[in-house]
Amino acid sequence: MISNSERQRSMRRVAAPGLLLVLALALGLWLGPYALSLYHLETGGRALETALVRVFPDRLAPEQVVDGKKLDAGAAHLQAAVRWDPRDVQARRLLARVYLSQGLPEAALAELEAALRVRPANPLLRLELGDVYDTLGQAEEAIQAYEAGYIGSRQMPLAANYMKLAEAHVGQGGGDIAIDLWRHALAADPGNLYALYRLAQMHRALGDDKTAQMYEEQLRRFELRSVVIPLDFRMADYLGQAMAGLVEDRLWERQTLLNVVSFQVQQFAEGVPGLMTERVLQTLLERWPQDPDLLSRRSELERRRGGSTQ
DSSP: OOOHHHHHHHHHHHHHHHHHHHHHHHHHHHHHHHHHHHHHHHHHHHHHHHHEEOSOTTSOOOOEESOHHHHHHHHHHHHHHHHHOTTOHHHHHHHHHHHHHTTOHHHHHHHHHHHHHHOTTOHHHHHHHHHHHHHHTOHHHHHHHHHHTTOTTOHHHHHHHHHHHHHHHHHTTOHHHHHHHHHHHHHHSTTOHHHHHHHHHHHHHTTOHHHHHHHHHHHHTOOGGGSSOOSSHHHHHHHHHHHHHHHHTTSSOHHHHHHHHHHHHHHSOSHHHHHHHHHHHHHHHHHSTTOHHHHHHHHHHHHHHTSOOO
16 A cells, blocks of 8 residues: 555655646746847847937937838837836837937937836936937926936036026026026036136126126137037037127137137038037128138038038
Protein backbone atom coordinates (compact mmCIF):
# COMPACT_ATOMS: atom_id res chain seq x y z
CA MET A 1 0.00 0.00 0.00
CA ILE A 2 1.00 3.62 -0.68
CA SER A 3 1.66 5.57 2.45
CA ASN A 4 0.13 8.96 3.07
CA SER A 5 3.51 10.67 2.73
CA GLU A 6 4.13 9.05 -0.66
CA ARG A 7 0.64 10.03 -1.80
CA GLN A 8 1.26 13.68 -0.80
CA ARG A 9 4.61 13.76 -2.61
CA SER A 10 2.97 12.39 -5.73
CA MET A 11 0.23 15.00 -5.60
CA ARG A 12 2.81 17.77 -5.22
CA ARG A 13 4.71 16.48 -8.27
CA VAL A 14 1.49 16.55 -10.29
CA ALA A 15 0.43 19.98 -9.02
CA ALA A 16 3.80 21.74 -9.42
CA PRO A 17 3.77 22.06 -13.23
CA GLY A 18 0.19 23.29 -13.14
CA LEU A 19 1.03 25.88 -10.53
CA LEU A 20 4.02 27.06 -12.54
CA LEU A 21 1.83 27.36 -15.61
CA VAL A 22 -0.71 29.44 -13.70
CA LEU A 23 2.07 31.67 -12.36
CA ALA A 24 3.57 32.06 -15.82
CA LEU A 25 0.21 32.99 -17.28
CA ALA A 26 -0.41 35.49 -14.49
CA LEU A 27 3.06 36.98 -14.96
CA GLY A 28 2.48 37.18 -18.71
CA LEU A 29 -0.84 38.96 -18.22
CA TRP A 30 0.82 41.39 -15.83
CA LEU A 31 3.92 42.04 -17.96
CA GLY A 32 2.17 41.86 -21.31
CA PRO A 33 0.97 45.47 -21.44
CA TYR A 34 4.41 46.75 -20.43
CA ALA A 35 6.15 44.60 -23.02
CA LEU A 36 3.77 45.82 -25.73
CA SER A 37 4.19 49.41 -24.58
CA LEU A 38 7.97 49.04 -24.76
CA TYR A 39 7.74 47.57 -28.26
CA HIS A 40 5.61 50.45 -29.53
CA LEU A 41 7.82 53.00 -27.75
CA GLU A 42 10.99 51.66 -29.38
CA THR A 43 9.41 51.37 -32.82
CA GLY A 44 7.82 54.81 -32.62
CA GLY A 45 11.03 56.40 -31.37
CA ARG A 46 13.03 54.96 -34.27
CA ALA A 47 10.46 56.29 -36.75
CA LEU A 48 10.73 59.79 -35.29
CA GLU A 49 14.51 59.84 -35.64
CA THR A 50 14.19 59.49 -39.42
CA ALA A 51 10.99 61.55 -39.80
CA LEU A 52 12.07 64.72 -37.93
CA VAL A 53 15.10 67.01 -37.95
CA ARG A 54 15.59 69.24 -34.93
CA VAL A 55 15.85 72.97 -35.55
CA PHE A 56 16.80 73.91 -31.99
CA PRO A 57 18.92 71.20 -30.32
CA ASP A 58 18.57 72.64 -26.82
CA ARG A 59 14.77 72.71 -26.45
CA LEU A 60 11.46 71.12 -27.38
CA ALA A 61 10.17 72.99 -30.42
CA PRO A 62 8.50 72.35 -33.79
CA GLU A 63 10.86 70.32 -35.96
CA GLN A 64 11.36 69.96 -39.69
CA VAL A 65 9.27 67.08 -41.03
CA VAL A 66 11.28 65.18 -43.66
CA ASP A 67 9.07 62.08 -43.90
CA GLY A 68 5.39 62.58 -43.18
CA LYS A 69 4.48 58.91 -43.54
CA LYS A 70 7.09 57.82 -41.01
CA LEU A 71 5.96 60.58 -38.68
CA ASP A 72 2.37 59.30 -38.85
CA ALA A 73 3.53 55.71 -38.31
CA GLY A 74 5.69 56.76 -35.37
CA ALA A 75 2.82 58.69 -33.83
CA ALA A 76 0.54 55.64 -34.14
CA HIS A 77 3.09 53.45 -32.32
CA LEU A 78 3.55 56.01 -29.56
CA GLN A 79 -0.20 56.37 -29.12
CA ALA A 80 -0.39 52.57 -28.82
CA ALA A 81 2.40 52.64 -26.22
CA VAL A 82 0.35 55.05 -24.11
CA ARG A 83 -2.79 52.94 -24.50
CA TRP A 84 -0.95 49.88 -23.18
CA ASP A 85 0.77 51.83 -20.42
CA PRO A 86 -0.74 55.26 -19.62
CA ARG A 87 2.20 55.88 -17.24
CA ASP A 88 4.78 55.63 -20.04
CA VAL A 89 6.43 59.04 -19.62
CA GLN A 90 8.91 58.65 -22.46
CA ALA A 91 6.15 57.84 -24.96
CA ARG A 92 4.27 60.96 -23.89
CA ARG A 93 7.42 63.09 -24.28
CA LEU A 94 7.90 61.79 -27.80
CA LEU A 95 4.25 62.40 -28.61
CA ALA A 96 4.73 65.99 -27.52
CA ARG A 97 7.52 66.23 -30.13
CA VAL A 98 5.17 64.84 -32.76
CA TYR A 99 2.28 67.14 -31.91
CA LEU A 100 4.45 70.28 -31.82
CA SER A 101 5.85 69.39 -35.24
CA GLN A 102 2.32 68.84 -36.54
CA GLY A 103 1.23 72.28 -35.30
CA LEU A 104 -0.77 70.89 -32.37
CA PRO A 105 0.76 72.55 -29.28
CA GLU A 106 -2.38 72.04 -27.15
CA ALA A 107 -2.11 68.27 -27.71
CA ALA A 108 1.59 68.43 -26.81
CA LEU A 109 0.69 70.30 -23.63
CA ALA A 110 -1.83 67.61 -22.66
CA GLU A 111 0.81 64.87 -23.05
CA LEU A 112 3.35 66.65 -20.87
CA GLU A 113 0.76 67.45 -18.22
CA ALA A 114 -0.13 63.74 -18.12
CA ALA A 115 3.58 62.84 -17.83
CA LEU A 116 3.97 65.29 -14.95
CA ARG A 117 1.14 63.62 -13.08
CA VAL A 118 3.30 60.50 -13.11
CA ARG A 119 6.59 62.28 -12.31
CA PRO A 120 5.74 65.68 -10.83
CA ALA A 121 9.28 66.36 -9.60
CA ASN A 122 11.02 65.71 -12.93
CA PRO A 123 12.83 68.96 -13.94
CA LEU A 124 13.19 67.94 -17.61
CA LEU A 125 9.43 67.59 -17.94
CA ARG A 126 9.02 71.06 -16.40
CA LEU A 127 11.44 72.51 -18.95
CA GLU A 128 9.63 70.84 -21.83
CA LEU A 129 6.33 72.10 -20.45
CA GLY A 130 7.86 75.58 -20.52
CA ASP A 131 8.86 75.01 -24.16
CA VAL A 132 5.26 74.22 -25.09
CA TYR A 133 3.94 77.25 -23.21
CA ASP A 134 6.59 79.26 -25.05
CA THR A 135 5.27 77.94 -28.38
CA LEU A 136 1.74 78.88 -27.29
CA GLY A 137 2.89 82.41 -26.46
CA GLN A 138 1.96 82.08 -22.78
CA ALA A 139 4.88 83.98 -21.28
CA GLU A 140 4.00 83.82 -17.57
CA GLU A 141 3.33 80.07 -17.67
CA ALA A 142 6.54 79.49 -19.64
CA ILE A 143 8.59 81.41 -17.08
CA GLN A 144 7.06 79.50 -14.17
CA ALA A 145 7.76 76.16 -15.83
CA TYR A 146 11.34 77.07 -16.76
CA GLU A 147 12.07 78.25 -13.24
CA ALA A 148 10.50 75.08 -11.78
CA GLY A 149 12.81 73.08 -14.05
CA TYR A 150 15.85 75.01 -12.79
CA ILE A 151 16.23 76.71 -16.22
CA GLY A 152 18.83 74.25 -17.60
CA SER A 153 19.55 75.10 -21.25
CA ARG A 154 16.54 77.40 -21.52
CA GLN A 155 18.26 80.71 -20.78
CA MET A 156 17.41 82.11 -24.22
CA PRO A 157 13.65 81.41 -24.30
CA LEU A 158 13.42 82.37 -20.62
CA ALA A 159 15.01 85.75 -21.34
CA ALA A 160 12.73 86.23 -24.36
CA ASN A 161 9.66 85.67 -22.21
CA TYR A 162 10.93 88.02 -19.50
CA MET A 163 11.32 90.73 -22.13
CA LYS A 164 7.93 90.03 -23.65
CA LEU A 165 6.32 90.47 -20.22
CA ALA A 166 8.40 93.59 -19.58
CA GLU A 167 7.10 95.23 -22.76
CA ALA A 168 3.54 94.32 -21.81
CA HIS A 169 3.97 96.01 -18.42
CA VAL A 170 5.43 99.12 -20.07
CA GLY A 171 2.30 99.34 -22.17
CA GLN A 172 0.23 99.16 -18.98
CA GLY A 173 2.30 101.78 -17.17
CA GLY A 174 4.19 99.31 -15.00
CA GLY A 175 7.70 100.71 -15.38
CA ASP A 176 9.03 99.33 -12.09
CA ILE A 177 7.83 95.82 -12.91
CA ALA A 178 9.33 96.10 -16.41
CA ILE A 179 12.70 97.07 -14.91
CA ASP A 180 12.65 94.00 -12.68
CA LEU A 181 11.80 91.77 -15.65
CA TRP A 182 14.59 93.23 -17.82
CA ARG A 183 17.01 92.59 -14.96
CA HIS A 184 15.80 89.00 -14.83
CA ALA A 185 16.40 88.80 -18.59
CA LEU A 186 19.97 89.99 -18.04
CA ALA A 187 20.48 87.36 -15.35
CA ALA A 188 19.28 84.66 -17.75
CA ASP A 189 21.19 86.08 -20.74
CA PRO A 190 24.12 88.19 -19.47
CA GLY A 191 25.03 91.04 -21.78
CA ASN A 192 21.66 91.05 -23.54
CA LEU A 193 21.83 94.23 -25.58
CA TYR A 194 18.08 94.86 -25.72
CA ALA A 195 17.60 94.46 -21.96
CA LEU A 196 20.50 96.86 -21.30
CA TYR A 197 19.10 99.37 -23.79
CA ARG A 198 15.57 99.28 -22.38
CA LEU A 199 16.88 99.58 -18.81
CA ALA A 200 18.82 102.70 -19.80
CA GLN A 201 15.72 104.14 -21.48
CA MET A 202 13.40 103.37 -18.60
CA HIS A 203 15.69 104.75 -15.89
CA ARG A 204 16.16 107.90 -17.97
CA ALA A 205 12.38 108.24 -18.36
CA LEU A 206 11.94 107.82 -14.59
CA GLY A 207 14.49 110.55 -13.87
CA ASP A 208 17.13 108.16 -12.53
CA ASP A 209 19.96 109.63 -14.59
CA LYS A 210 22.76 108.03 -12.58
CA THR A 211 21.53 104.50 -13.21
CA ALA A 212 20.70 105.35 -16.82
CA GLN A 213 24.29 106.57 -17.35
CA MET A 214 25.64 103.33 -15.90
CA TYR A 215 23.70 101.26 -18.44
CA GLU A 216 24.56 103.67 -21.27
CA GLU A 217 28.24 103.26 -20.51
CA GLN A 218 27.86 99.48 -20.72
CA LEU A 219 26.15 99.92 -24.07
CA ARG A 220 28.94 102.12 -25.43
CA ARG A 221 31.56 99.61 -24.29
CA PHE A 222 29.51 96.54 -25.12
CA GLU A 223 30.95 93.05 -24.80
CA LEU A 224 31.28 90.75 -27.81
CA ARG A 225 28.68 88.38 -26.34
CA SER A 226 26.12 91.20 -26.56
CA VAL A 227 26.16 91.12 -30.37
CA VAL A 228 26.55 87.38 -30.95
CA ILE A 229 23.60 86.17 -33.00
CA PRO A 230 21.06 84.38 -30.75
CA LEU A 231 19.39 81.15 -31.87
CA ASP A 232 15.91 82.52 -31.35
CA PHE A 233 13.92 84.63 -33.83
CA ARG A 234 12.45 86.82 -31.08
CA MET A 235 15.87 87.52 -29.64
CA ALA A 236 17.19 88.35 -33.12
CA ASP A 237 14.35 90.87 -33.47
CA TYR A 238 15.18 92.36 -30.09
CA LEU A 239 18.88 92.55 -31.00
CA GLY A 240 18.12 94.38 -34.25
CA GLN A 241 15.82 96.82 -32.46
CA ALA A 242 18.46 97.55 -29.84
CA MET A 243 21.19 98.11 -32.44
CA ALA A 244 18.98 100.53 -34.38
CA GLY A 245 17.93 102.36 -31.19
CA LEU A 246 21.53 102.77 -30.06
CA VAL A 247 22.37 104.56 -33.31
CA GLU A 248 19.25 106.72 -33.17
CA ASP A 249 20.00 107.69 -29.54
CA ARG A 250 23.65 108.37 -30.49
CA LEU A 251 25.04 105.86 -28.05
CA TRP A 252 26.65 104.13 -31.06
CA GLU A 253 28.26 105.69 -34.09
CA ARG A 254 26.86 104.53 -37.40
CA GLN A 255 30.21 102.92 -38.17
CA THR A 256 29.93 100.88 -34.97
CA LEU A 257 26.65 99.47 -36.23
CA LEU A 258 28.16 98.61 -39.60
CA ASN A 259 31.16 96.95 -37.96
CA VAL A 260 28.88 94.83 -35.78
CA VAL A 261 26.74 93.79 -38.75
CA SER A 262 29.88 92.88 -40.73
CA PHE A 263 31.04 90.71 -37.82
CA GLN A 264 27.64 89.00 -37.64
CA VAL A 265 27.53 88.32 -41.38
CA GLN A 266 31.05 86.90 -41.36
CA GLN A 267 30.60 84.71 -38.29
CA PHE A 268 26.94 83.66 -38.44
CA ALA A 269 25.97 83.06 -42.06
CA GLU A 270 25.23 79.35 -42.27
CA GLY A 271 22.35 77.20 -41.08
CA VAL A 272 20.02 78.46 -38.36
CA PRO A 273 22.43 81.24 -37.28
CA GLY A 274 22.27 82.54 -40.84
CA LEU A 275 18.49 82.80 -40.60
CA MET A 276 18.86 84.77 -37.37
CA THR A 277 21.42 87.11 -38.94
CA GLU A 278 18.96 87.68 -41.76
CA ARG A 279 16.29 88.58 -39.20
CA VAL A 280 18.60 91.16 -37.58
CA LEU A 281 19.26 92.72 -40.98
CA GLN A 282 15.55 92.76 -41.81
CA THR A 283 14.86 94.59 -38.56
CA LEU A 284 17.53 97.18 -39.35
CA LEU A 285 16.31 97.61 -42.93
CA GLU A 286 12.81 98.30 -41.65
CA ARG A 287 14.32 101.45 -40.09
CA TRP A 288 16.57 102.32 -43.03
CA PRO A 289 15.19 100.47 -46.10
CA GLN A 290 17.47 102.19 -48.63
CA ASP A 291 20.68 102.19 -46.62
CA PRO A 292 23.35 101.14 -49.16
CA ASP A 293 25.74 99.75 -46.55
CA LEU A 294 23.08 97.55 -44.94
CA LEU A 295 21.89 96.39 -48.36
CA SER A 296 25.48 95.53 -49.24
CA ARG A 297 25.85 93.46 -46.09
CA ARG A 298 22.59 91.67 -46.83
CA SER A 299 23.97 90.79 -50.28
CA GLU A 300 27.12 89.51 -48.60
CA LEU A 301 25.01 87.34 -46.30
CA GLU A 302 23.15 85.94 -49.30
CA ARG A 303 26.44 85.15 -51.00
CA ARG A 304 27.80 83.38 -47.94
CA ARG A 305 24.59 81.37 -47.54
CA GLY A 306 24.83 80.30 -51.15
CA GLY A 307 21.41 81.58 -52.23
CA SER A 308 19.02 84.46 -52.05
CA THR A 309 17.13 85.42 -48.88
CA GLN A 310 13.66 86.85 -48.99
